[in-house]
Amino acid sequence: MTRFVLIKLGRALITIFLCITICFFVLRLTGDPVDMMFSDEVPETVKAEFRERLGLNRPLPEQYAKFVLSIFSGNFGTSLLDGKDALLVVAERIPATLLLGGAVFILALMIGVPAGVIAAVHRGRGTDRLVMGGAVFGYAMPNFFLGILLILFFSMQLRLLPSSGYGSFAHLVLPAITLGTAMAGKLARFVRTSVLEVLGNPYVQAARGMLLPSRRVLFRHVFPNAAIPVITFLGFELGLLIGGAVVTESVFGWPGVGRLLTLSVARRDLAVVQVIIFLIAGTMILANLLVDVAYGWLDPRIRYGGDAR
Amino acid sequence: MTPILQAHGLSKVYQGRRQGLFGKPPALRAVDNVSFDIAAGEAFGLVGESGCGKSTVGRMVSAATQPTAGSVLVDGAPFTRPMPLARRAEVQVVFQDTLGALNPRLSIGRQLVEPLAIHGIGDGDGRKAMAEAKLAEVGLPADVMERYPHEVSGGQRQRIVLARSLGLEPKLLICDEAVSALDVSVQAHIVNLLSELKHKRQLGLLFISHDLRVVNHLCERVGVLYLGSMVEIGPRRILRMPAHPYTRALAGALPAGRPGERRKRIVLSGELPSPLSPPSGCPFHPRCPHATDICRQVKPALRMLDADHGAACHRLEEIAA
Amino acid sequence: MHADGETILAVTDLCVDVGGRRAIDGVSFSLGKGQTFCLVGESGCGKSLTCRAILGQLPPDIRQVGGTVTLSAAQPGRPRKAPRIAMIYQDSTASLNPVLKVGEQIAEPLRVHFGLSEQAAQKEAMRLIDAVGIADAKRRYHAYPHELSGGTNQRIAIARALACRAEVLLADEPTTALDVTVQAQILDLLAEVQREAGLSVLLVTHDLGVVAEIASDMAVMYAGRIVESGPVSRLFDAPSHPYTEALLACLPTLGEVEGPLAAIPGVVPPLGRRPDGCGFAPRCPRGRDICRAERPPLAGIAGGALVVCHFPLTGAVQ
Numbered sequence: 001m002t003r004f005v006l007i008k009l010g011r012a013l014i015t016i017f018l019c020i021t022i023c024f025f026v027l028r029l030t031g032d033p034v035d036m037m038f039s040d041e042v043p044e045t046v047k048a049e050f051r052e053r054l055g056l057n058r059p060l061p062e063q064y065a066k067f068v069l070s071i072f073s074g075n076f077g078t079s080l081l082d083g084k085d086a087l088l089v090v091a092e093r094i095p096a097t098l099l100l101g102g103a104v105f106i107l108a109l110m111i112g113v114p115a116g117v118i119a120a121v122h123r124g125r126g127t128d129r130l131v132m133g134g135a136v137f138g139y140a141m142p143n144f145f146l147g148i149l150l151i152l153f154f155s156m157q158l159r160l161l162p163s164s165g166y167g168s169f170a171h172l173v174l175p176a177i178t179l180g181t182a183m184a185g186k187l188a189r190f191v192r193t194s195v196l197e198v199l200g201n202p203y204v205q206a207a208r209g210m211l212l213p214s215r216r217v218l219f220r221h222v223f224p225n226a227a228i229p230v231i232t233f234l235g236f237e238l239g240l241l242i243g244g245a246v247v248t249e250s251v252f253g254w255p256g257v258g259r260l261l262t263l264s265v266a267r268r269d270l271a272v273v274q275v276i277i278f279l280i281a282g283t284m285i286l287a288n289l290l291v292d293v294a295y296g297w298l299d300p301r302i303r304y305g306g307d308a309r
Numbered sequence: 310m311t312p313i314l315q316a317h318g319l320s321k322v323y324q325g326r327r328q329g330l331f332g333k334p335p336a337l338r339a340v341d342n343v344s345f346d347i348a349a350g351e352a353f354g355l356v357g358e359s360g361c362g363k364s365t366v367g368r369m370v371s372a373a374t375q376p377t378a379g380s381v382l383v384d385g386a387p388f389t390r391p392m393p394l395a396r397r398a399e400v401q402v403v404f405q406d407t408l409g410a411l412n413p414r415l416s417i418g419r420q421l422v423e424p425l426a427i428h429g430i431g432d433g434d435g436r437k438a439m440a441e442a443k444l445a446e447v448g449l450p451a452d453v454m455e456r457y458p459h460e461v462s463g464g465q466r467q468r469i470v471l472a473r474s475l476g477l478e479p480k481l482l483i484c485d486e487a488v489s490a491l492d493v494s495v496q497a498h499i500v501n502l503l504s505e506l507k508h509k510r511q512l513g514l515l516f517i518s519h520d521l522r523v524v525n526h527l528c529e530r531v532g533v534l535y536l537g538s539m540v541e542i543g544p545r546r547i548l549r550m551p552a553h554p555y556t557r558a559l560a561g562a563l564p565a566g567r568p569g570e571r572r573k574r575i576v577l578s579g580e581l582p583s584p585l586s587p588p589s590g591c592p593f594h595p596r597c598p599h600a601t602d603i604c605r606q607v608k609p610a611l612r613m614l615d616a617d618h619g620a621a622c623h624r625l626e627e628i629a630a
Numbered sequence: 631m632h633a634d635g636e637t638i639l640a641v642t643d644l645c646v647d648v649g650g651r652r653a654i655d656g657v658s659f660s661l662g663k664g665q666t667f668c669l670v671g672e673s674g675c676g677k678s679l680t681c682r683a684i685l686g687q688l689p690p691d692i693r694q695v696g697g698t699v700t701l702s703a704a705q706p707g708r709p710r711k712a713p714r715i716a717m718i719y720q721d722s723t724a725s726l727n728p729v730l731k732v733g734e735q736i737a738e739p740l741r742v743h744f745g746l747s748e749q750a751a752q753k754e755a756m757r758l759i760d761a762v763g764i765a766d767a768k769r770r771y772h773a774y775p776h777e778l779s780g781g782t783n784q785r786i787a788i789a790r791a792l793a794c795r796a797e798v799l800l801a802d803e804p805t806t807a808l809d810v811t812v813q814a815q816i817l818d819l820l821a822e823v824q825r826e827a828g829l830s831v832l833l834v835t836h837d838l839g840v841v842a843e844i845a846s847d848m849a850v851m852y853a854g855r856i857v858e859s860g861p862v863s864r865l866f867d868a869p870s871h872p873y874t875e876a877l878l879a880c881l882p883t884l885g886e887v888e889g890p891l892a893a894i895p896g897v898v899p900p901l902g903r904r905p906d907g908c909g910f911a912p913r914c915p916r917g918r919d920i921c922r923a924e925r926p927p928l929a930g931i932a933g934g935a936l937v938v939c940h941f942p943l944t945g946a947v948q
Contacts, residue, residue, distance in 0.1 A: 358809035358810065358811060358812075359809055462897055462898075463673075464897065465897075492672035492673050492836065492898075493672060493836060493838075493877065493880060493881060494672060494876070494877065494880055494893060494894040495672075495897075496880075497880035497881075497882075497891040497892070497893035497894070498893040500882065500891055501890040501891055501893055504890060505890075519809065519810065521810075521884060522881070522882040522883055522884055523882050525882065525883070525884050525885075525887070526882035526883075526887055526891065527882075545887075548884055549884055549885070558811060559810060559811065560884065562810045562811045562813065562814040563810060563839060563884070564813075564814075564817070564837065564839030564840045564842060564843040564844075566839065566842065566883055566884075567842055567866055568841075568842040568843075568845075568862045568863045568866050577811045577814075577815075580779055580781055580782070580812060581779075581809070
């Protein structure tokens with residue numbers, strides 16, 4: 001098992017490295033950053049001096065080498081906008097993102113998993129259709145639309161919850177619901193398919209044939225097997241939570257990393273973009289790593305593989 | 310007359326992945342030095358249980374897999390890749406899974422015509438007529454051309470697959486468990502059809518199966534494989550009067566033909582060992598009731614008992630007595 | 631229907647519909663205590679469905695629409711919820727939960743139904759693993775199904791059925807997916823287990839050789855109906871129904887080859903296109919108009935056999 005984890009870790013590091021490298025070159029090769037930062041009226045001499053100062057006129061490989069070396073000392077560069085350390089700029093926004101991400105994840109799990117299981121167990125009947133209809137509604141609804149609707153109702157009409165901002169639990173509710181319904185909807189569908197597939201298996205039939213109580217069949221025989229594909233899905237979604245909340249963050253004025261990313265890309269704030277890419281890549285990879293490890297823990301076929309007659 | 314097929318010294322070794330940083334990668338010897346001939350109009354039955362390597366032999370004969378050692382000659386000439394398209398047509402394969410062998414989205418007519426088109430045989434209308442003729446040969450009406458694979462029964466699908474293969478006028482037909490998934494009554498039809506085709510067209514037929522009774526009915530000659538090695542080879546009567554202990558056990562393990570008739574069973578203990586760690590000496594010795602020291606140490610070579618019958622065992626004479 | 635000994639399981643006029651179409655049409659037979667009874671037929675005849683109906687485990691769109699399945703009175707003192715019928719399946723590995731150890735799966739009914747403690751259940755499970763002929767039982771307890779071969783897993787499935795202390799064992803093609811040498815071992819095991827545990831076995835198969843080997847009585851199914859039933863020796867020596875005779879005749883043997891196999895012309899009618907009269911009439915060499923029009927009556931034949939045919943091969947005794 002340790003060997004398994006070590007190999008995955010090694011591969012993960014290589015992938016992160018590749019991501020940053022690609023990001024680095026794409027940012028610099030898709031247009032002169034300095035041109036993007038200033039309007040056309042600024043004289044060329046000023047721009048040239050800026051480039052010189054930032055080291056942007058040096059050959060790319062040299063810039064890259066400097067960049068890589070500085071990473072190892074924890075220096076990701078400075079934000080072009082306010083001169084602050086890029087890492088710090090991003091770090092400031094992480095707590096908000098984590099809070100929202102965590103809340104969304106928990107909410108989606110609490111709604112999506114039971115919904116999916118109920119739909120699967122009552123397959124074909126009214127309950128199933130109702131739940132699945134709700135799921136489709138959940139993820140088809142554009143999140144800015146849902147967000148605004150929620151604001152109109154809960155903030156404007158009922159004056160129960162704040163319409164934007166960050167700081168208290170009340171501020172978290174609406175944004176979490178907005179993002180959570182979409183993820184819950186997808187999760188419910190996924191869980192339903194997975195549970196249905198497991199229910200059709202001979203070992204579930206056999207367990208039922210032995211007249212084991214339904215609850216036991218569900219928890220001991222169905223869930224562990226149905227969880228395996230669902231975990232892959234969750235890993236993927238988890239990775240996306242970091243950077244994928246842009247629209248919701250905009251609607252609710254939530255100071256998260258997603259919003260920062262779009263702003264920084266638009267302003268060609270290279271250092272900050274690089275940090276965020278690194279963060280997203282790292283999260284994605286960590287999530288996948290956790291999924292792989294969870295697989296090995298849940299499914300003995302992956303742990304031991306092959307037959308050992 | 311040159312035999313349609315000459316398989317000589319066929320071996321296939323698969324390399325596993327290295328365990329750890331050092332150490333040799335494990336080698337899986339799936340097939341070890343298998344040789345046999347098939348004459349025109351003759352069916353050769355390759356029998357054995359799961360993991361014995363019979364499908365691998367089939368794949369080497371059809372050039373789907375390259376042998377690690379040995380040669381395959383079809384009609385006297387080597388049959389290996391790369392080869393011209395026309396030569397490819399000389400060996401055709403029919404598998405167990407009839408649904409998997411046919412594209413569910415294409416009509417049967419299109420699938421019958423397709424190989425003809427690929428090989429540049431005939432033209433548009435001519436191909437359709439040829440396909441219908443082949444259908445007639447396997448006993449199916451021409452209106453089947455319009456149907457889809459899921460609309461016909463398993464037995465009909467197997468006939469369709471045969472018709473498709475025959476379209477290319479092959480010299481050798483390989484059947485890999487082709488009737489194993491069929492009901493007994495349907496199986497009888499297909500077996501009869503194969504027998505007829507073999508005779509009429511003077512086809513060579515390599516019939517891979519685990520079912521000794523079907524093999525006895527259809528095949529003039531039989532080869533028995535165990536863990537990749539040919540342990541006995543000869544005319545069909547070796548199934549009734551086996552020389553090798555494994556063949557005896559196989560034949561004896563068959564459920565009785567008539568009730569009350571106890572199997573002349575030789576109790577085989579244990580199960581097939583893993584091909585990754587085959588036993589030393591004779592591969593069968595751990596389960597053989599007649600095993601002695603030499604069996605554990607030296608792998609027996611195939612010994613000819615008479616002109617057309619051979620077995621690989623150290624103790625043939627004592628066992629027969 | 632069962633002459634000597636008591637009947638433990640009786641199926642009477644069972645009718646099952648699949649998607650509104652009749653798949654099992656009035657099937658009746660009985661299983662005697664300690665007996666091995668085989669239900670024989672080709673694919674689509676409804677034999678596997680009959681097993682599921684007996685267990686009460688029909689899938690959603692399949693419904694029992696008539697007939698009864700009755701078990702004889704239970705032994706007093708037997709835990710009420712413990713299953714009296716256990717089943718083993720064709721794909722033994724798939725019938726075991728892939729993420730649980732095989733030993734734990736055998737121990738499960740012992741803990742749930744018989745209230746054994748974890749240690750006691752484990753001990754008993756190991757004993758059962760040994761009893762079904764698996765070497766090194768202590769170690770095998772901790773194995774997972776994918777680590778074991780099909781034959782070994784079928785033994786585990788049998789051990790699990792024994793753990794349920796079931797009285798009836800339903801076996802749905804238990805040896806079809808196994809190599810012939812392993813098949814022989816499993817059949818032997820079934821016979822031994824039946825003797826020692828006093829099980830009554832209902833075995834469903836398409837392989838007449840297995841029937842001849844292991845069963846004392848049998849019933850032949852065709853297109854959802856039973857066409858003939860009775861002692862195995864009787865049906866093999868002197869079949870009364872044309873289908874039984876045809877089925878026996880088309881089997882290849884290890885004997886001398888004398889011409890082509892006697893194949894049955896035509897195909898099994900699919901669901902929804904079964905004839906009003908006798909299901910076999912379109913393919914029967916003896917079929918006449920009345921066969922196509924009217925369902926044939928049930929008639930008794932000497933030797934304890936029953937046949938459903940207008941013109942049985944051997945004379946009917948009323």
